[in-house]
Amino acid sequence: MPPRLKVRHALASAQPAAGVEVAGWVRTKRDSKGFSFLEVNDGSCLRNLQAVVDHAVPGAGDLPEILTGASVRITGDLVPSPAKGQAWELKATSLALVGRADAAFPLQKKGHTPEFLRSIPHLRARTNRIGSALRVRSVMAMEIHRFFQDRGFAYVHTPVITASDCEGAGELFRVTTLDPASPPKGADGKVDWAADFFGRQAYLTVSGQLEGETLACALGDVYTFGPTFRAENSNTSRHASEFWMIEPEMAFCDLAGDMDVAEALVQHLVRAALERCADELAFFDAYVSKGLLERLRGIVAQPFARVSYTEAVELLLASGQAFEFPVRWGENFQAEHERWLTETHFRRPVTVHDYPASAKPFYMRRNDDGRTVAAMDLLVPGIGEIVGGSQREERLDLLEAAMRAHGLDLEGYGWYLDLRRFGTVPHAGFGLGFERLLMLVTGEGNIRDVTAFPRTPGHA
RNA sequence: UGCCCGGUAGCUCAGUGGAAGAGCAGGUGACUGUUAAUCACUUGGUCGUAGGUUCAAUCCCUACCCGGGCAGCCA
Numbered sequence: 461m462p463p464r465l466k467v468r469h470a471l472a473s474a475q476p477a478a479g480v481e482v483a484g485w486v487r488t489k490r491d492s493k494g495f496s497f498l499e500v501n502d503g504s505c506l507r508n509l510q511a512v513v514d515h516a517v518p519g520a521g522d523l524p525e526i527l528t529g530a531s532v533r534i535t536g537d538l539v540p541s542p543a544k545g546q547a548w549e550l551k552a553t554s555l556a557l558v559g560r561a562d563a564a565f566p567l568q569k570k571g572h573t574p575e576f577l578r579s580i581p582h583l584r585a586r587t588n589r590i591g592s593a594l595r596v597r598s599v600m601a602m603e604i605h606r607f608f609q610d611r612g613f614a615y616v617h618t619p620v621i622t623a624s625d626c627e628g629a630g631e632l633f634r635v636t637t638l639d640p641a642s643p644p645k646g647a648d649g650k651v652d653w654a655a656d657f658f659g660r661q662a663y664l665t666v667s668g669q670l671e672g673e674t675l676a677c678a679l680g681d682v683y684t685f686g687p688t689f690r691a692e693n694s695n696t697s698r699h700a701s702e703f704w705m706i707e708p709e710m711a712f713c714d715l716a717g718d719m720d721v722a723e724a725l726v727q728h729l730v731r732a733a734l735e736r737c738a739d740e741l742a743f744f745d746a747y748v749s750k751g752l753l754e755r756l757r758g759i760v761a762q763p764f765a766r767v768s769y770t771e772a773v774e775l776l777l778a779s780g781q782a783f784e785f786p787v788r789w790g791e792n793f794q795a796e797h798e799r800w801l802t803e804t805h806f807r808r809p810v811t812v813h814d815y816p817a818s819a820k821p822f823y824m825r826r827n828d829d830g831r832t833v834a835a836m837d838l839l840v841p842g843i844g845e846i847v848g849g850s851q852r853e854e855r856l857d858l859l860e861a862a863m864r865a866h867g868l869d870l871e872g873y874g875w876y877l878d879l880r881r882f883g884t885v886p887h888a889g890f891g892l893g894f895e896r897l898l899m900l901v902t903g904e905g906n907i908r909d910v911t912a913f914p915r916t917p918g919h920a
Numbered sequence: 921u922g923c924c925c926g927g928u929a930g931c932u933c934a935g936u937g938g939a940a941g942a943g944c945a946g947g948u949g950a951c952u953g954u955u956a957a958u959c960a961c962u963u964g965g966u967c968g969u970a971g972g973u974u975c976a977a978u979c980c981c982u983a984c985c986c987g988g989g990c991a992g993c994c995a
Contacts, residue, residue, distance in 0.1 A: 487956095488955085488956070488957095490952095490953095490954050490955075490957055491952095491954090491957095492951085492952055492953070492954065492957095493950095493951070493952070495953085495954095496954090497953080497954050497955075497957090499955080510954085510955080512953080512954090527945090527946085528945080541953090542953065543953050543954070543955080544955080545954085545955050546955085562946085563930070563945065563946040563947090564930060564946090565930085565945090566930065566931075567931090568930075568931060568944070568945045568946095569944080569945080569956055570931060570932065570943085570944050570945070570956070571931085571932065571944090571956090572931065572932080573931090573932075573988095575987060575988060576931070576932090576987095578987090579987085631993090666994095667995095688995080690993090690994070690995085692992095692993055692994075693921060693993090694921095694992080694993060694994075695921080695989095695990095695991095696989090696990080696991080696992090696993090696994095697988095697989080697990090698994085698995080699993080699994070699995085700995095703995070704995095705995060706995095784991090794991085794992090795990090795991070795992085796991095844994095844995095845994070845995065846995070847995075848994075848995060891994095891995055892995070893994085893995030894995085895995080896995060897995095906988095917921095
């Protein structure tokens with residue numbers, strides 16, 4: 461039996477090849493008198509391989525049962541195609557029907573809406589659209605590692621289960637082995653969490669940042685890349701309850717250095733997608749988001765805009781735009797404000813930095829002006845915030861003051877404060893939403909379509 | 921969670937207070953190195969669910985279920 465040839469390699473072949481085997485799923489069949497054309501896709505690339513099956517070859521008797529969606533194994537010769545549409549085709553010498561797909565197979569060769577595809581998560585990866593998104597996702601994941609590894613960052617793993625109930629952002633999913641119908645209770649009638657598996661309340665992580673800081677203050681430059689969980693009842697196209705996040709943390713780094721890395725990372729990933737996923741991006745440009753390629757080339761062609769929060773407020777106030785929510789210094793931007801900045805005013809990605817302290821978490825470094833912190837958000841057209849980061853407060857007294865101001869119990873953060881007691885260093889980091897980056901790169905408008913099995917409120 | 925829009929054939933959709941439609945998929949036949957092949961014929965429906973109004977409801981009303989968009993929260 462000849463080794464199986466991936467469609468990807470067959471289509472990229474430099475010369476004919478006799479006696480090869482291809483296996484995959486039939487996308488469409490065209491019958492002629494005496495022979496049939498089978499378009500076979502094996503997931504190795506976007507394109508299909510056209511197989512020409514003479515009705516006299518072994519196995520051709522199964523052709524009437526080979527409908528869209530069936531799995532087949534074909535042996536034959538890879539030859540130049542005499543017709544337009546493809547450089548190579550497979551001249552079959554034998555055909556085997558591996559698995560039938562009858563007319564009830566939901567993915568027929570017509571357009572399907574993304575909403576319908578979401579109703580069949582177990583099958584939709586066989587479509588051009590979802591398959592392409594998942595191939596791009598795979599390449600982007602590797603490029604994230606390449607970016608950081610080339611810069612000497614250590615890939616670290618922070619815990620998914622955490623006991624910190626206030627990591628800074630969002631509602632948490634509880635992790636417990638107690639029986640919800642009859643949990644053990646203490647004398648006060650409340651649930652006795654000391655009797656739970658970890659001896660205290662535990663949750664799924666909403667961020668690896670705090671642990672990342674401890675490792676950055678040992679290994680220098682680190683990054684995490686893993687799942688993150690938010691129990692918020694968010695029903696938008698950009699939110700998922702379970703998503704992946706990239707969180708670099710850098711010792712001896714300030715906010716400017718932080719922004720440099722974030723912008724370089726996004727540009728690297730877009731550039732890599734253009735180079736390594738050309739077929740998929742051309743597909744998204746044609747069928748999902750017109751102008752995608754042009755937008756992506758623009759992203760890598762020039763530096764991102766950079767503007768302070770205070771300057772951004774002035775731009776918004778001077779814009780003459782009638783916003784639903786008024787712009788006021790000291791408050792977080794609304795989505796409409798961010799959209800105006802990145803889509804209307806700058807028309808490219810923009811990094812906004814130095815936000816009001818009142819609008820940001822306790823761990824961000826207080827600026828000398830006393831009213832802002834060294835925070836930054838990277839906004840991109842069509843999606844909004846894709847990166848959020850900051851320089852961390854490394855001064856013990858200021859950190860403690862900020863924690864008290866945010867109403868935090870310092871007892872639970874002794875280990876975090878220790879980082880400032882023993883050999884403290886300026887350090888900074890950020891979080892990049894992986895799925896949001898994929899939305900940017902693919903032009904998909906919904907986070908559910910760049911995630912194989914999306915988890916959102918009411919859907920797991 | 922709030923506001924808005926939608927649910928009709930396997931899929932994409934049109935439609936009307938008075939006898940449920942088209943394209944694609946499936947079937948039959950024709951034809952052909954075809955490219956979402958083409959042509960002819962053809963199978964296929966509890967019009968989301970439950971109530972209500974009406975002589976009559978897929979259509980109007982109410983509730984619920986499901987899906988989507990936007991907003992808030994954030995990545």
